[in-house]
Amino acid sequence: MYAILDIETTGGKFNEEGITEIAIYKFDGHTTVDQFISLVNPEKPIQEFVVKLTGINNKMLKNAPKFYEVAKRIIEITSDCILVAHNTTFDYRILSTEFDRLGYDFNRNTLCTVELSQKLILDQPSYSLGKLIRSLGIPMTDRHRASGDALATVQLFKLLLEKDTNKTIIQSSIKYFDRRNQKQKLRTLIEEIPTIQGVFYIHDKEGKVIYLGKGKNIKAEVNNLFLKETRRAIKIQERAQTISFDKTGNELFTRLKHSIELETLLPKFNFRKKQKTTTQNFNNDNFIILEKGREPEENAIILIENNEVYGYGYTNLNYQENQLDILKAVLTPIENKLQAKTIIKNYINKYKVQKIIRL
Numbered sequence: 001m002y003a004i005l006d007i008e009t010t011g012g013k014f015n016e017e018g019i020t021e022i023a024i025y026k027f028d029g030h031t032t033v034d035q036f037i038s039l040v041n042p043e044k045p046i047q048e049f050v051v052k053l054t055g056i057n058n059k060m061l062k063n064a065p066k067f068y069e070v071a072k073r074i075i076e077i078t079s080d081c082i083l084v085a086h087n088t089t090f091d092y093r094i095l096s097t098e099f100d101r102l103g104y105d106f107n108r109n110t111l112c113t114v115e116l117s118q119k120l121i122l123d124q125p126s127y128s129l130g131k132l133i134r135s136l137g138i139p140m141t142d143r144h145r146a147s148g149d150a151l152a153t154v155q156l157f158k159l160l161l162e163k164d165t166n167k168t169i170i171q172s173s174i175k176y177f178d179r180r181n182q183k184q185k186l187r188t189l190i191e192e193i194p195t196i197q198g199v200f201y202i203h204d205k206e207g208k209v210i211y212l213g214k215g216k217n218i219k220a221e222v223n224n225l226f227l228k229e230t231r232r233a234i235k236i237q238e239r240a241q242t243i244s245f246d247k248t249g250n251e252l253f254t255r256l257k258h259s260i261e262l263e264t265l266l267p268k269f270n271f272r273k274k275q276k277t278t279t280q281n282f283n284n285d286n287f288i289i290l291e292k293g294r295e296p297e298e299n300a301i302i303l304i305e306n307n308e309v310y311g312y313g314y315t316n317l318n319y320q321e322n323q324l325d326i327l328k329a330v331l332t333p334i335e336n337k338l339q340a341k342t343i344i345k346n347y348i349n350k351y352k353v354q355k356i357i358r359l
Contacts, residue, residue, distance in 0.1 A: 002027045002111070003081035004157060006150035007091045008054050011047030014226045015097050015187055018042025019067055020056050023146035024077050025154050027084075029161060032154065036077050037147050039064035054144045067098045078108055082174060086129045086153050088112040089237075090229045093183060100183075110175050113156050114231065119173070120163040127231070129153065182238070186226050189243050193219040199258050200245040201265075202236060211236050211269045214258040218245055236269050249294040249314075250354075252302075252347050256312060259343055263336060277342045281307045288327075289344070290355040302344060303331055309340040324359070 008021040019040045026034035039056070041064040051057050074095070085091040088110045099106035114127050124132060129149060133140055138155045142148025164170045193200065200218045202211040215221035226237055248254040262270055282304055289302040293314050303310040311331035334340045347353075 001081045002029070002084045002157070003078040003108075004084040004150055004154050005078075005091055005095075006085060006146045006153060007094050008056060008144070008146050009050070009094055010042050010044055011050040012044075014190060014223050015093075015183055017094060017097075018044045019094060019098060020046060020050075020054070020061060021146040022070070022074070023150040024074065025150055026077055026081065027154060027157070034077055036070075036073055038070055040070060041066045056145075068102055071099065071102060071104070075104075075106070081108065083108045083110045084113060084153065084157055085110075086113045086149070086156070087229050087234070089234050097183065111170065111173055112175075113153055113160065116160045116164075116170060116173055117156070119169050120160050129156075132156070186237060186240065189240060190219065190223050190226065193222050193243060193245060194247075195219045196245075196247050197249065197251070197254055198245055198247040199254060199261065200243055202240050202267075203242045203244065204239045205241045207242075209265045209267050210239055212258065212262055212265060212267045214254050216251070216254075232269055247294045249298070249300055250291045251351070252289075252291055252344070252353065253300050253312065255347065256302075256340060256343050259339060260334065260336065263339070277338045280345065282341075282345065284358055286359040288357040288359065289348070289353050290357060291353055301327065301331065303327060304344075308337045309334050309344060312340075 003024050004027050005022065005024040007019055009017040009019055011017060020042055021039050023037045024035065025032045039061055041061045043066060046056065046058055046061075083092060083095075089112065092108070092110055096106050117124070117127050117132060121132075121136070124135060126132065126135075129152060130140070130143055133152050133156060136156070136159065138152060138159075140148060140152045161170065195217050196219075197216045198218050199212060199214045200222060201209045202213070204210050211225075213221050213225065222243065225233060228234075246257065248257055262272060266272075284304070285307045287304050289304070291300040291302075293300045293316070295316075298314050298316045300312070301315055302312045310328065311333040313331040315327070315330055
C-alpha cells in the first residue's frame with residue numbers, strides 16, 4: 001500500500017517552514033482507496049514568492065486547521081504505507097519536522113518518483129514534475145497546489161509501476177529514512193557557520209571537498225543550499241559531513257579565492273563554466289590593490305607586477321606593504337595568472353577599490 005502525497009509550505013529557513021496545504025492519496029497499486037486534502041494554518045506568514053507560486057495566501061489559512069488538528073488523520077492514512085512523492089526527501093522532511101514539534105516519531109518507508117523516473121524513464125530533458133508529466137502527456141490541473149501535484153504523482157507512479165516489468169527496481173528503491181539524525185546534522189552544520197563574507201567548503205565523510213560556495217553572508221548561503229530541493233542539492237545535503245570556511249573581508253577576494261580554488265579542488269557538485277579570459281592589460285604595469293581586510297587593522301593586498309598578477313594575501317604592518325621583497329614573501333602566488341587577471345580587471349572596471357598604490 002502506498003501513500004502518495006504533496007505538501008505546500010510557507011518557505012523560509014531550513015526546518016522552520018510550516019505546512020500550508022497537504023494532499024494524500026492512499027493507493028493500492030491499482031486505484032485510490034482513500035484520500036485526505038486540507039489547507040493547514042502554519043501559524044506563521046507565507047513568503048511572498050510562495051504566495052505568487054501557489055496562490056495560497058495568509059488570509060486563506062486564517063480559519064484552516066492547525067497541523068496538530070490534522071496530525072491524527074495523517075498518521076491513520078499513511079499507516080502501514082510506503083510514502084511516495086516527487087522528491088520525497090523534501091516532503092518527508094517537512095512532515096517529520098511537524099511531527100517532531102508535537103513530540104511524535106513519524107517514521108515511514110519512502111519512494112521517490114524523481115529517482116524512479118530517472119531509472120525507468122530515460123533521457124528526459126528534465127525530471128521536474130511539471131516538465132516530466134507534460135512530456136509524458138499526463139493531464140494536470142492546479143500546478144503547485146497539493147492536490148493537483150499529488151494527483152499527477154499518482155498517475156506518474158502508475159506508469160512507473162507498469163514500466164518496472166521485473167518488479168525489482170521499485171522494490172530495491174524503497175528507503176527507510178530516520179530523518180531526525182540527518183535534520184539535526186544539517187541544523188548543527190548551519191549553526192556552526194558565522195555570518196561573514198567569504199567562501200565555504202562542504203566536506204564528505206572522507207574529508208574531501210564536494211562543494212565550494214561563497215557569499216557576503218555564508219551562513220545564509222549554506223542555509224539556502226540546504227533548503228533547495230534539486231537533485232544536486234539533495235545529494236550535497238546527504239553527503240555533507242563537515243563545513244569549513246575562510247573569511248575574505250571583501251568582495252574582490254571572495255570572487256578571486258572562489259574562482260582559483262574551484263580550479264584547484266574540482267568539487268564534485270560545483271558547476272564549472274568555462275570563463276572567458278581577457279587579453280587586455282592593466283592601465284599600469286606595477287601596482288598594489290589595497291582592499292578591506294578580514295579585521296579592522298588588516299589590509300587585503302593584490303600585487304600586480306609587470307602587468308601580471310603576482311599574488312594576493314593579507315598584511316597588518318605598513319613596512320610589509322612598503323618593501324616589495326617582504327610583501328612577496330607574505331603573499332600567496334597565483335598560478336593561473338590569466339584567470340586572476342580577468343577577475344580583477346572585470347572587478348575594478350565595475351567597482352571602486354579602497355586604494356591603488358602605483359609602484
